[in-house]
Amino acid sequence: MSARRGVTFEVRKYAEGRWLIDSIFDDQSLAVQEAEYLVNTFKTLMAVRVIAVSEGDGEYREWPIFKYENGKTTRSAPRPEERRIKASVAPPANQTRDFEKRGGAERAAPRRRSFDWVYYARLTFGMIVVIGAAILGVALLRSIS
Amino acid sequence: MQPLDRDKRLTMRALHHWRDILGGRAFPRSADIDPASLGDDWHNCLLIGLKTPLERSHFVHVGCNLCHPAGTVFTGRPLADCIEHTVLREATSYIARVLDRRVPIGVGGSIAQGDSAFLYRSILMPLSDDTGAIDAIFGAASFREVRCSDEEYPS
Numbered sequence: 001m002s003a004r005r006g007v008t009f010e011v012r013k014y015a016e017g018r019w020l021i022d023s024i025f026d027d028q029s030l031a032v033q034e035a036e037y038l039v040n041t042f043k044t045l046m047a048v049r050v051i052a053v054s055e056g057d058g059e060y061r062e063w064p065i066f067k068y069e070n071g072k073t074t075r076s077a078p079r080p081e082e083r084r085i086k087a088s089v090a091p092p093a094n095q096t097r098d099f100e101k102r103g104g105a106e107r108a109a110p111r112r113r114s115f116d117w118v119y120y121a122r123l124t125f126g127m128i129v130v131i132g133a134a135i136l137g138v139a140l141l142r143s144i145s
Numbered sequence: 146m147q148p149l150d151r152d153k154r155l156t157m158r159a160l161h162h163w164r165d166i167l168g169g170r171a172f173p174r175s176a177d178i179d180p181a182s183l184g185d186d187w188h189n190c191l192l193i194g195l196k197t198p199l200e201r202s203h204f205v206h207v208g209c210n211l212c213h214p215a216g217t218v219f220t221g222r223p224l225a226d227c228i229e230h231t232v233l234r235e236a237t238s239y240i241a242r243v244l245d246r247r248v249p250i251g252v253g254g255s256i257a258q259g260d261s262a263f264l265y266r267s268i269l270m271p272l273s274d275d276t277g278a279i280d281a282i283f284g285a286a287s288f289r290e291v292r293c294s295d296e297e298y299p300s
Contacts, residue, residue, distance in 0.1 A: 023160065025251040027266075034157065041164075 007054050009065065011035050014047035028052070032066045032075075039068045046070075155186055156268040159285035160249055162186075163270045171247075172273035175205070175281040186285065191236065193224070193282040199241060200225060207233065211286060230256050236267035236286040243269045244279055255291075263288050 009031035011022045022038065025031040031050045038048050050066035067074045166177040175194075180187040192206040200223065207219035213231040227234040235256060243250050253266040265288035272281040 021246065021248050023249040023251070024246060027251065027253055030154070030157065030251055034160070037157075037161070 006056060007052055010051045010053055010062075011038065012049045012051055013038060013045050015045065019049075022048075028065060035066050035068065039073070154266070155189055155287040156251055156266050156285050158186055159183070159190060159283070160251070160268055160270065163249065163283060170273075170275075171277065172271050172279065173283075174274050175272045175283070176274075178272075178283055189285055189287055191233070191282075191284045191286070193237065193240070193284070195240075195244075195280050195282060199244075202240070205281070211236070230258055232256065232263065232265045232267070232286050232288045235265060236269070236284055240269060240282055243271055243282060247271055247279065256288075262291050264291050 007026075009025045009028050011025070011031050011034050012019050013022045014020075023031075023034055025034070028050075035048045035050045038045060045068075047067075047069040049064055049068070051062050052065050054061040064076050066076070162179070162183055163173060165182070166173040166179065168177075175192060178192065180190075183190060188208040188210045190206065190208045191204065191211060193202055194205050195202045203221055203223050204219040205221075209215075211233045212219060213228060213233060219226065219233070224237055224240075227237060235252075235254060239250060239252055249268060249270040251266070251268040253264070256263045256265060265286055267284060267286035269282050269284045271279040272283055273279050274281075
């Protein structure tokens with residue numbers, strides 16, 4: 001068995017003025033544990049993050065799981081679609097678990113597009129607000145002059 | 146620096162040893178691996194000398210707990226000598242990813258051996274002798290036999 005395709009968890013640290021990947025795990029708890037170790041051990045680190053990365057089927061997605069910045073730690077819950085996928089593949093209580101197929105259902109689950117739709121809607125709205133503000137600003141300057 | 150035994154997971158202890166010997170370089174040297182510091186964990190560690198192509202790479206050290214069949218001496222033998230469906234085989238199956246990403250990578254999984262199932266957790270870490278090119282891999286793996294209802298990975 002090779003490393004599972006699907007979600008991996010990258011521990012990233014901000015050092016030398018840029019973000020560097022420190023280590024990669026296929027287990028979220030280990031990645032967060034290692035991020036906490038870095039924060040507690042290397043006091044000079046300005047920021048540490050754990051980023052979940054989903055690759056496959058020509059798609060690449062990433063989202064934060066753990067953030068440490070300016071002495072403050074925040075943890076993110078799994079994305080809503082992640083929870084839905086996990087819930088849909090949970091075996092009945094009396095079903096024997098098949099280790100060899102572990103993770104297969106997560107990979108086979110259809111990808112949700114609602115996240116992208118909301119993101120682009122927000123982006124468009126933000127751009128409209130910025131452009132509107134710019135036009136108003138120019139009009140105001142002209143009226144003053 | 147926290148003591149080595151601060152973490153209950155063997156793979157994380159090995160990773161922290163790798164960090165301890167990093168010494169400000171991008172990668173530690175294989176000569177800096179200190180079996181004495183690792184204690185009993187050394188029996189679950191492996192050291193691989195890399196060659197091109199990768200199939201020519203060979204084991205420099207394989208801890209006795211990872212040798213299967215028990216007692217097999219892997220030192221000096223090529224990676225291909227690992228038997229399939231063993232922890233050693235699984236723990237060395239993603240060397241190419243480590244070479245590609247150039248960072249430690251931890252992977253867990255399960256292995257079916259006849260009527261038994263084993264959960265394992267492994268980690269591979271790049272080593273380099275000053276040139277910047279990764280010329281060796283340091284690894285560690287732990288495993289345990291499980292019932293099919295078990296969910297926890299080994300410590």
